Amino acid sequence: MSRPLTGRTSMKRRSRIGLLIRQSTNMPSALSKPHRIGLVKPDTAVGIGISLILLVLVAIPMALVVVQAFMPGILQGDLSFAGLGNLSELFHRRLWRVSLMNSLYLAGYTALFGTLIGGALALVRQKCSSVGGTALDLCAWTMLIMPSFIIAQGWILFSVRSGIAAQWLGATWVYDAVFSPPGLVAIMCLKNYPFAYLAITAAMQWHVKEYQHAARLCGAGPLRTLITVRAPLLLPAILSGMVLVFIDTLGDFGLPAALATTYRFPTLPYTIFTAINQSPIRFDLAGVLSVYLMFILVAAVALYLWLLRCSRFDFLTAKAESGHQLVSKNGWIFTAVAFGFIGIALGIPLGSSLLVSLTENIGAGFVVSNLTLGNYAAVLQSGSALKEALANSLQIALIAATASLIVAFLAAYLITFSQFYLNGLINVISTVTLAVPGVILGVGFIFLWNHPWLGALGLNLYGHPFLLVLAGMAGAIPIAIRVLLGAMGQIPHSFMAAAALQGAGLWRRLLTILLPLTLAAFLSAGLASFGSSVFDLAVTSILHPPGYAVLPVVIDRMFQQGLYGESTASTLIAATLTLCLIQTTQVSVRRLFKHLLQTHQADAPKKLASAEVHHA
Template sequence: MTLSFRSFARSPRPARFRLLPEDVLGLVVVAALGLLVLAPMAAVVAQAFVPGAFTGQAERAGLSLLLEIFERPLWRRSLWNSLFLASIAAVAGCAMGTALAVLRHSGRMSLGPAMDVAAWAIIILPSFILAQGWILFASRGGIANQWLGLSFVPDLIFNPWGLAAVMALKSWPFAYIAVSAGLQWRMDDYGHAARLCGASGARVFWSVRVPMLLPAVLSGAVLIFIDVLGDFGLPAALATTYRFPTLTYAIYVAINQSPIRFDLAGVLALYVTGIMLLAVLLYFWVLRRRRYDFLGARAQLQAASSLRPGLVANGAAMLALTFALIIPIGASVLVSFTDRISAGIGFSNLTLRHYGFVLETGGAFLSALSTSLWIAARAAVGAGLIAAAAAYVLTFSEFRLNRLIDLTCTLSLAVPGVVLGIGYIFVWNAPAVDRAGLSLYGTEDILVLAGIAGAVPIAVRVLLGAMAQVPPSMLAAAALQGAGLARRIATIVVPLTAAALVSATLTAFGSAVFDLAINSILRPPRLQVLPVYVNRAFEQGEFGAATAATLLAGGLTVAIIATISIIAKAALRRLLRAPS
């Protein structure tokens, strides 16, 4: 008879109210998530209904401020722009990602591995860096007009439809990855039955294959919609080039104007969160209307195809790579080595002065870089520890609040950095918190906490898959031998999931370094941080310095991640005495 760890953990208790070690760990996780995620979100909601609730100037509760969004021209325009961008990008990006995924798994795309790497690279890259690359390429003083003579490009890009296309190019990997996961298994029987009934190949695709992929397609569309609606990088990069207000940028303006309007920021943040929640609820409603469990005993893993590479598939992959990655990143690289964009192409226009300027000893860039790396390192360690504890409790215990932990981690994936930042201001700048001597607003520590909150949900998802592979019987056997919770985690769970733990921590580190939204909203006035330094240099027209700083910081961040990853893998092999 096999004894599972969960049944062992829930054995009869000697005392009625005695907590098991797993329960204590679960309570710690709930407290951490409550402080980092739930409290800021609750503050945003409360502030919208009771203006001034967290600033010591509480007004009468009501809906009057919520309805002002339809009366104020800027707010109304921001709402429309955000919905337009998110909706068009969701449709276009989902279509693009789905088509590329289908072509990728058709076996006729030799650029498939490059597409996989590019998809993850685009997701990881901050949107403001890609947006800045498009501005450098497509603006009237940019590369396309000045170097290539393509005078139609600025008008083609800098309009609502062009911006939606840019956002679709930034977000299509969500649909690509979701649909690729749905294509791992195939049921050829349905297609064969349709062909025997006289259906053409196109009809089989649209009437059989597409409906089977509908959950994955809808998942990709919702992820794109949420990502674009909460994006702050594009409007921040466009601020000096093209007037296109969005809800996220309106939130930023509300807390950076004089006088500061926290009440307006809270209302706009509530609208962003509410729209995202409605999108997720609509997604679940569509899925529950019918069943999609089509896999049967004859299902097979998608095998590598022996078909020869196709021109259409590889041409589509090359176009996607060019417009989604090569153009924006290539534009930034070219500008970083160019003395003046208006001088055109030529050896006389090449320079390294931008790199010399940002690397100047005692310069603002080095200060901003070191500060951001230190903040990101602390945030990554904190996120890794909390995520590991949460994943352990969710996987190996029957803690009563497991559903709350899972729901919090899932919902926080959809919370934009701008909304999270506003919530942190409300919580950590409240008069009661200040009187208790716990106010963190205006300090470096609040950036660390916000970085942890933004990274924990992703780290939890990475670790859940790894911990699911650990047999609970191992933990049960160790517990029967008298090993406590800490020892079981240190000697069993950590060694078996070390690779995933390192990956989750490094992912949190990389995302925290370039988080523009959090740093723009919560940064102390005199603190130099990397994302704000890059964005400010871009706003001031110092394009060479901005791109050089981005490339240097990005290269150093990648080098740090790669080095730590290699060292961690080597240490793990040595610890487990695995053959090299």
């Protein structure tokens, strides 16, 4: 019989166990199996590798963009400092000034009105039926995933003088309404409102009715209560949505690219693109404009953080209640408003693309004699540019998504569960680069991978398809890290610590504990990375090698050449195939994981019985 534990002995043992758990949590490799990297612990080795990857893919290209503005000859090996003279060129070049003002006009008004639309729809979602709320959510996610150039192309086909509105509906006024600065703001609001909608909807999940009741007892009406009580309490979510709308609009490349042949509205991203696609190529101009664009984005994020620090917003109490789907007596009215908005925001651009893809001549109207499947047959015929471009883009997206998912998973693990000394650097890089537009990323990749000293080492990747993979990784890794951090933050550190105490090494803990518990987020991050890489117009337009067909460039080129039927048919084919691949992968992985779990649960009693017999 074992000797009973005294109070002092049990306290010592608990203290020793607590010390072991803390050590295994802070330094999981201390209890792991021997490794090959000398005295370097597994967490440290992984952390150094992830830091180097993020530096090469994100930090160094962004730094070179800034340096290029002050050292224009750096690509030729000239390290002489040119001073601040290049930055002052903005005040002497009319195109630069117009591009800056257009970008600020578009981003500022879109941030304001897009946030108002998102907040209004979040309120509508609470009042309408469950069907209407689900439809609003699906519409928001669809608009968030769809590239802006595809949405813009749909609006152009609807609004041009020979388009659907004028020729089919007789609404000739639509052209002047859409192709104007306020019209472009309206299109961008309908495209980017989901950032504000999703942020505000999430914040409205819980609310305290007593605050509103107190305001109503003091004589405040519903509108005043909304403005003076609910809106201030939701200010962090409102500001978050507004900043996200502003950032995404300011760095948008798809809208001006789609408008290039119809309406002249230069913005900073498109002017940067033209600077590196003219003859002679002006990398110095691209660097200067990129510095201005990055400065505005950093200022917007800094202002947002400062505003949040000015006040406290922790208003929830024990009386907080869930606020989702509080169906009103007149819920059908709110449901009708929801579906009416969906018809405008999603139905017009995508419906216009579908109708144009099924017609032989857009000006002949929607009649039986004008309907055809010839556009689909043309883009699917043997030797068509779409097949090659689709195969190349899917291959690039698959490689980029897989690699970025692995890097993001390890980075999120380091930030959440380890004490690696460069965790702050990893977190900062993955956060700041969320605001970096694809145009600046592409320019930074040119500055890095076209440098003479890399050519001397045989690492000059500029003009090679593999550079598109690296660019896809750079754009996807920060988003995947944010998604995975949310899931890993819900897992107690004791899970990993207990496995370490049992002798499980780092990789076994990652594969058998962390991955199964974060499978949903892991899958979502990977599929989002895949989908965004397929239709990334900005990066592929800048970095694709000559003669190498990629999907966004092929679709945009068809549209610029006036092949609207083939362009829309290619868009719908590619989008349908991509969505089918995403859905199939999602269902297959979940079924496989469910099967593995059931097998493990079925074998567990047998293993336990065997262990008990062996112990006896």
